[in-house]
Amino acid sequence: MRRPNPHRFILAAVVATTIASEANAQTPPRVTDGVNVPYRSTSATDDASSIFVNPANLAFGPGPEARVTVVYAGEDAPLPVRGYSLDIGLPFWILATGLRVDWMDPSNASGAPFSLGPPGTELGQRYNWIRWANAIRLGEFASIGNTFAWSTSDAPILHGMFSVSSALTVRPNRFMSVAAVARDWNSPTSDGGLEVKPSADLAASFRPVGGRRLLELGLEGSYRSQTEDWVPSANAAVDIPYVGRLKVGASLLDPSEGQVVVATGLEVNLDALQLTGGALFGNALGVDGTGFIAGAAIRSFREKPHVPMTSSxxxxxxxxxxxxxxxxxxxxxxxxxxxxxxxxxxxxxxxxxxxxxxxxxxxxxxxxxxxxxxxxxxxxxxxxxxxxxxxxxxxxxxxxxxxxxxxxFAGLSTRYLYFGGLLEKLGVRADF
Missing domain, CATH: 3.90.226.10 (2-enoyl-CoA Hydratase; Chain A, domain 1)
Structure with missing residues (x-):
């Protein structure tokens, strides 16, 4: 059986970056997006957050995990990036399933449909997403997965959507991982008549240092059919000895105006507990242009590198x-x-x-x-x-x-006692 050729995925990601450079307006966010940060790689993220990022990767997870993420930006941030998320991932054998809840809290400057009201008095509309993901690993080099999502909100325009996303991840060797995610391919529609058109994410990650997680580099492109635009992204991760992992990522939302959002984060591994802290910045976040990221995960496994703990x-x-x-x-x-x-x-x-x-x-x-x-x-x-x-x-x-x-040490020995002759002379017959 021939393994899938990843070069087509890589070429598509490069084309995505090229097309994006010709865009002339900031690409609006997807209504179906959850709490996320640019440094999470679509092709390499294997933790519970892959329920949203890429459900196929859920089957590559090393064990059960519960993860909480908090993302905050100022009230003048035009992107609805603020909110909280809870992920519970359960990989077992070649199968995996997971549940995720996003509590989105858009800023007042997010724009329709995330904030509503007369000009100058807009108010952010809170909404939630409930996601259920399933995945199956096809051997050691590939996996497929689906995520089913439902939205709830007091605002009809954000309520009642049902979204389906499907993903494929291929890892032909330890140096490379490529992925494709078809998001919202069923064109979900809210109770208020808002239709979300399909989009597609293409990504490739590389581990140039002997195929190890010591250094990881990624390129991504996201095609939004709603606006017929491409959003290019890049991310990197490096291991910090005796601490954890440092991650950085950036997305270019408007090439003509240089509208960029950048995220950095440090994951600190403490036995089965992982703590995350980081920052958001960039002119795509408004006048203030800053935000923060915080998170924690409880896992059934230990990840290296980690902070040395006292041995018992x-x-x-x-x-x-x-x-x-x-x-x-x-x-x-x-x-x-x-x-x-x-x-x-x-x-x-x-x-x-x-x-x-x-x-x-x-x-x-x-x-x-x-x-x-x-x-x-x-x-x-x-x-x-x-x-x-x-x-x-x-x-x-x-x-x-x-x-x-x-x-x-005289060697191992066993001893056998024979009483048959003695019992016969005594006229005794053993009954057993």
Whole structure:
């Protein structure tokens, strides 16, 4: 099976930028847009915000995530960029689904249909979008997805729209990702008669440094059939060691007047928590020309690079060989430690044989292997090493022995007792 050729997508993005340079008016925003910032790449964003940015990318997400984003600009900002959003993404296996809510709060200067009223007294009309996305990953190099969106508002012109957007992302290798998103292809219409015509986003991202996330560069073009204009964009992201990721992006809304909106943001990774802070600026945001971005995400995974956190290590000490009940309790303790995200390692101190049978020893080995599979480090400290102790500790990352102790290893052995002849002489027959 031949892989899709990404060069057509790249060529389309370049053409989009060229056509946009010939535009002579600022391209108005899409009514169906949610809270978003230019540094979010259409082809490379894999977090929960892809529910709006590009639903196909949702299937590339590393795990479940909940994300909150806040974007604010001044009252004189002519763009309805202000608002809040909540994203919940749930990728599993090759499938993914997600729910997003946008609470849009346009400024008074946003213009119709975002602000209504007599000239000089316009008031921004609040409206909301509820989005549901689904995606499926086609192997390791491609994914498709759809987003279904519903609008609500007290203003009829912004209420009652139902929008459908579809997307395709292709990643032929670790150096490149290309994407195409067909937005509002069903031409949604509001209760007030406002019709939103389809638009299309084309994007390409590159990882020039060995295909790693260390540096990421992106080019995008958005075609708006409502005005027959192209909006070119560019974005970049770079890893900051021991902190997170720095992102920057810009969109050119009016080439003839140089109307630009630029966004910068820093994502700080703290274990499963990610905090985001940034700024909006540019002459496309009005006289003040500034705004801010804030956000937070709780995730089921850890992303690198991240701020080093204090490691927590548990010490488990066995003073004597555990019996059956004590052995079960030790296993349960090891299983709980394996699932505890706050624990980074275990020091297992053995002052006696850790098991009274080979079967129990094998169960302890399996429990230690489970901890290592969950990313925990395991160290064994032996007072006096027997064969069973060495067998159990062979699964650990490191073994230490007390200098005053010793190693007594004669190999593993089993013993069988035969009572058949004795029972026969005694006239006793076993019934089992």
């Amino acid at each position: 290590v548990v010490r488990l000490r066995l003073e004597s060989t555990p019996g059956v009940r004590e052995h079960v309790q030790v296993l349960r303790t090891l299983w709980q430690l394996a699932d505890d995200r706050e624990i980074d390692g275990l020091v297992l101190t053995l002052r006696a044989s850790p098991a009274d049978s080979l079967a129990h020893a094998e169960e302890l080995v399996d429990a230690i292997e489970l901890m290592k599979a969950r990313g925990k480090k395991v160290m064994c400290h032996l007072e006096d090493a027997s064969g069973t102790s060495l067998f159990v500790c062979s699964a650990a990352d490191r073994i230490a022995i007390n200098p005053a102790g010793g190693v007594r």
